[in-house]
Amino acid sequence: GQNIDQPTEMTATEGAIVQINCTYQTSGFNGLFWYQQHAGEAPTFLSYNVLDGLEEKGRFSSFLSRSKGYSYLLLKELQMKDSASYLCAGVDSNYQLIWGAGTKLIIKP
């Protein structure tokens, strides 16, 4: 079956760095998305990776290893506003999105 695994919850300190991992099993693979969702709000797009390697966008970076079925989202210089859930979604061979349950990130002062 198809599956996306990510930790349920993580805690980090303001100003620090945190890495949120995601492992995927999909029938075929056409890329991986990361979305951010603040409590009570809609998900918003963060990144899309289809090739191996690290892509950096300001304080946020996303990494993909296709051979390992693994991705991570790296958040640097954490701010209180980064407290949110982070959703990982893999794209299968039919271009269907398979969503993880999300990782709730708690930032402490």
Add this chain to the structure above:
Amino acid sequence: IAGITQAPTSQILAAGRRMTLRCTQDMRHNAMYWYRQDLGLGLRLIHYSNTAGTTGKGEVPDGYSVSRANTDDFPLTLASAVPSQTSVYFCASSDSNQGATGELFFGEGSRLTVL
């Protein structure tokens, strides 16, 4: 720019009643989607539409129907609501078929409680 508008934002509904959740986008995106989000679960696709005039079933379509009469509107109807349909419903759109490099744009969600 409004993006995607959903209505209502919140609704309490008696079991057995019919309910339509409205979704309108002003981005001229060809693809639109309805998801439900439940605690501890990932977003689950209910129905989708790749272009006006066509619809398709997602992962959890039972008890729901959709229509796509034009590009902008994509209503979701619960013909006879049941308590298991209590959830937060998100409408989304993209300018390419789902899963391609086009990102999804989400509405603010409709919180539905079925008693």
